[in-house]
Amino acid sequence: MEKEIFVTEPGFCPCCGAILPDLKLSGGVTCYTCAKPYGPEVFGRMEMKYTIHFNSPSASSVNTKKKSAEPDGPTVDRKCPVCNNDKMSYATLQLRSADEGQTVFYTCTKCKYKETENS
Structure with missing residues (x-):
């Protein structure tokens, strides 16, 4: 050994x-x-x-936020496809390679619906 x-x-x-x-x-x-x-x-x-x-379901639920709460980030005039609200907050990330455009994540300020867009 x-x-x-x-x-x-x-x-x-x-x-x-x-x-x-x-x-x-x-x-x-x-x-x-x-x-x-x-x-x-x-x-x-x-x-x-x-x-x-784990978080309790009530603590992590997006529906528990007040509707008058501040948006999660900068806002843009964009119509929500679910509730027809005219304001959505957004965040951007570079998820693809450097020569590709960024990915924009939109969140409705009213119903919290989320969608993405590759720019």
Whole structure:
């Protein structure tokens, strides 16, 4: 058996010092450099716990906002196809490659209907 020659931080191979890949579903990992297998203890912890918190439906509902609330961003004169409101707020993002146009996300200020447009 090879002797561990490095004093390493968790996530590094104790034999060769290489960065270890992520844990597999089987709970183990094999070093890409020296091919030595390790268990989850090489990452410095034997047990992982996760807690996922979800918002309550009433807190995340868009219908709970007051109709007189401020829009989520700048507004533009654009007719909502659902409620025929004349104002929609918008936000832009560059989702496609740099030589393509930006994507505009519109949200109705009244009914919160959302639509996108590739410009």
